Amino acid sequence: MSSNTPLLDVSGLTKHFPVKGGFPIRRTIGAVQAVDGLDFQVAEGESLGLVGESGCGKSTTGRLITRLMEPTDGKISYRGQDITHATRKQLAPVRSEIQMIFQDPYASLNPRQTVGKIIAGPMEINEINPAGGREKRVRELLEIVGLNPEHYNRFPHEFSGGQRQRIGVARALALQPKLIVADEPVSALDVSIQAQVVNLLQKVQRDLGIAFVFIAHDLAVVRHFSQRVAVMYLGKIVEIADRDDLYGNPRHPYTRALLSAVPEATVEETPARERIRLQGDVPSPINPPSGCRFRTRCWKATEKCASEAPPLVQVEGNKAGHLTACHYPETAETVPAPRLAKDSEPAA
Amino acid sequence: MSTPFLSVRDLRVHFSTEDGVVKAVDGLSFDLEKGRTLGIVGESGSGKSVTNMAILGLHDPRNTTIDGAIVLEDKELITATEREMEQLRGNKMSMIFQDALASLSPYHTIGAQIGETYRKHTGVSKKEARARAVEMLRRVGIPQPDVRVDDYPHQFSGGMRQRAMIAMALVCDPELLIADEPTTALDVTVQAQIMDLLKDLQQEFGTAIIFITHDLGVIADVADDVLVMYGGRCVERGSKKEVLRAPRHPYTLGLLSSMPSLDGPVDVPLSPIPGSPPSLLNPPPGCRFHPRCAFADKVSGGLCSTERPALEVVDGRGSACHLTDEQKREWFADFAAARTN
Numbered sequence: 001m002s003s004n005t006p007l008l009d010v011s012g013l014t015k016h017f018p019v020k021g022g023f024p025i026r027r028t029i030g031a032v033q034a035v036d037g038l039d040f041q042v043a044e045g046e047s048l049g050l051v052g053e054s055g056c057g058k059s060t061t062g063r064l065i066t067r068l069m070e071p072t073d074g075k076i077s078y079r080g081q082d083i084t085h086a087t088r089k090q091l092a093p094v095r096s097e098i099q100m101i102f103q104d105p106y107a108s109l110n111p112r113q114t115v116g117k118i119i120a121g122p123m124e125i126n127e128i129n130p131a132g133g134r135e136k137r138v139r140e141l142l143e144i145v146g147l148n149p150e151h152y153n154r155f156p157h158e159f160s161g162g163q164r165q166r167i168g169v170a171r172a173l174a175l176q177p178k179l180i181v182a183d184e185p186v187s188a189l190d191v192s193i194q195a196q197v198v199n200l201l202q203k204v205q206r207d208l209g210i211a212f213v214f215i216a217h218d219l220a221v222v223r224h225f226s227q228r229v230a231v232m233y234l235g236k237i238v239e240i241a242d243r244d245d246l247y248g249n250p251r252h253p254y255t256r257a258l259l260s261a262v263p264e265a266t267v268e269e270t271p272a273r274e275r276i277r278l279q280g281d282v283p284s285p286i287n288p289p290s291g292c293r294f295r296t297r298c299w300k301a302t303e304k305c306a307s308e309a310p311p312l313v314q315v316e317g318n319k320a321g322h323l324t325a326c327h328y329p330e331t332a333e334t335v336p337a338p339r340l341a342k343d344s345e346p347a348a
Numbered sequence: 349m350s351t352p353f354l355s356v357r358d359l360r361v362h363f364s365t366e367d368g369v370v371k372a373v374d375g376l377s378f379d380l381e382k383g384r385t386l387g388i389v390g391e392s393g394s395g396k397s398v399t400n401m402a403i404l405g406l407h408d409p410r411n412t413t414i415d416g417a418i419v420l421e422d423k424e425l426i427t428a429t430e431r432e433m434e435q436l437r438g439n440k441m442s443m444i445f446q447d448a449l450a451s452l453s454p455y456h457t458i459g460a461q462i463g464e465t466y467r468k469h470t471g472v473s474k475k476e477a478r479a480r481a482v483e484m485l486r487r488v489g490i491p492q493p494d495v496r497v498d499d500y501p502h503q504f505s506g507g508m509r510q511r512a513m514i515a516m517a518l519v520c521d522p523e524l525l526i527a528d529e530p531t532t533a534l535d536v537t538v539q540a541q542i543m544d545l546l547k548d549l550q551q552e553f554g555t556a557i558i559f560i561t562h563d564l565g566v567i568a569d570v571a572d573d574v575l576v577m578y579g580g581r582c583v584e585r586g587s588k589k590e591v592l593r594a595p596r597h598p599y600t601l602g603l604l605s606s607m608p609s610l611d612g613p614v615d616v617p618l619s620p621i622p623g624s625p626p627s628l629l630n631p632p633p634g635c636r637f638h639p640r641c642a643f644a645d646k647v648s649g650g651l652c653s654t655e656r657p658a659l660e661v662v663d664g665r666g667s668a669c670h671l672t673d674e675q676k677r678e679w680f681a682d683f684a685a686a687r688t689n
Binding site: 053054160161162163190191192193194195196198199202203217219220221223224243247257258259261262263264265266267275277278279281282 | 391392505506507508535536537538539540541543544562563564565566567568569588589592593602603604606607608609610611614617618619620621622624625
């Protein structure tokens with residue numbers, strides 16, 4: 001493998017779920033276009049954030065990457081190896097390198113197994129016997145995620161939500177993965193606990209050099225965790241960029257609107273950000289708008305937006321790697337000044 | 349001083365369970381005036397929803413003991429009969445729940461559900477109730493209200509359902525509106541729409557609103573005053589500006605510093621509050637926050653673990669903490685400076 005092959009390379013990834021209907025014979029009458037033509041890469045040790053509102057296809061993307069779902073179209077390569085339609089057998093070695101952390105720490109741990117058994121599960125399945133035995137490795141893992149190794153024989157119900165999520169992290173780490181897909185790992189947790197788990201994930205990512213696909217709807221959490229961020233809307237990536245570019249210089253109107261809608265716990269005499277109020281709801285992915293999918297809620301939409309889907313390209317004035325899918329991208333001048341000023345300062 | 353519109357004094361709500369008595373709310377007092385919004389913040393299990401269920405009289409009397417006083421204008425609500433409460437609920441005071449889909453009946457049209465409340469309290473005809481439902485839907489910004497009034501809840505999107513819930517809650521022009529995490533299940537762009545709607549409606553009708561949320565960002569947007577709850581007690585209260593800019597309780601401080609922001613520094617770890625929220629079956633003695641508090645060992649004589657700190661409120665501002673004002677000024681100063689920039 002050459003050094004510039006990305007760890008994960010996704011191109012044209014598409015997932016359509018058939019919609020059945022009709023009477024008396026049920027047949028396919030349409031498709032939910034959950035994910036429609038995604039292109040992105042994840043480099044080794046890098047953390048990519050996927051943000052968007054419910055129904056934008058971010059969780060489906062996570063499940064496609066881990067091949068928990070079969071893509072309708074497109075290609076997924078892991079370390080240069082095409083795994084799009086790989087069989088179970090071909091996938092086995094890859095699966096141990098790609099792990100997943102789930103949203104709900106109550107539903108994702110088997111209540112009838114001890115913590116030790118849960119965390120040792122992946123090793124058992126893959127018949128891995130680390131030096132010193134599985135139990136020793138599990139105790140190490142418990143220590144890494146900040147739990148007491150003596151809790152080896154306890155059951156999930158004896159732990160709080162935050163601790164359970166730590167168990168989920170330990171299980172994901174058991175096989176020394178190269179890539180972890182984390183689907184809303186902190187959104188079910190209380191505010192004071194969220195920060196604990198975010199810090200743990202960040203420590204794991206830095207210390208062990210694991211690449212992350214971090215799926216979340218919370219823009220502030222994603223900003224804190226990800227080096228690169230992709231914003232999704234109705235199954236498409238509308239903008240992807242390095243963190244500072246995306247938050248400091250959003251070019252897609254949707255990214256701007258999303259950022260401006262996040263309520264922040266600050267009280268300012270003069271609001272730093274101009275609020276953009278989007279009208280209406282996200283359209284149905286069964287029958288998405290023609291052309292640009294955001295056009296029905298966009299204040300800049302013209303006829304061109306309805307007839308022609310904007311490609312995801314580097315628009316004028318953007319840095320390399322900052323791609324935007326919009327016919328009429330926002331310019332730096334339209335971004336509220338205080339945010340730019342703050343972001344250009346080095347972190348204090 | 350005139351009597352406040354809603355006054356809650358030393359409210360205690362205890363549930364008896366098989367494992368013992370859960371002290372869900374343990375001595376809570378606050379006032380609310382008309383046209384104001386009180387934001388109640390706290391984590392799961394801090395007692396914020398239980399408080400509001402108590403105001404509406406929605407607890408099961410078989411396993412709940414409620415003590416203290418809840419006075420709405422001059423009416424004592426705790427001792428009120430079920431019949432009297434029925435007169436008030438949906439009429440003078442009403443509630444918006446978090447999960448709109450679970451709170452609407454799937455078998456009845458939106459219009460029928462909105463109209464039912466109105467008919468019950470005003471005794472108007474079905475036709476008038478329907479007209480009122482259409483008017484309410486228009487007011488909360490549902491497009492084509494005269495058509496959508498005959499839709500069932502599943503035909504509405506999440507944001508529209510929450511709007512319909514608001515229409516139902518406001519149909520009798522209540523003077524007190526309790527909103528329990530009304531935007532938590534919604535996306536940020538829709539959340540912003542709903543918060544604007546509530547603010548507009550409040551301005552129009554002068555409704556008093558209690559807004560329950562775990563999100564300090566939402567509080568900063570909608571509330572006038574803030575009450576921070578922890579383990580069934582109020583730990584801090586004051587105006588939104590005072591609480592968010594210069595918190596006086598280590599818990600509020602911890603919450604604010606643990607939140608990632610959209611423009612703070614990114615390459616430093618977050619500062620979480622260690623540990624997890626207390627069990628209300630066996631709450632820690634003294635200050636309920638002391639096992640997680642960074643300052644507990646700085647108070648002499650181990651007061652934090654033995655004695656409950658009193659909540660002294662002066663001009664609506666107060667905190668329940670054993671630290672002295674000077675100590676807080678010194679130790680919280682860095683934080684306050686960073687927030688006011």
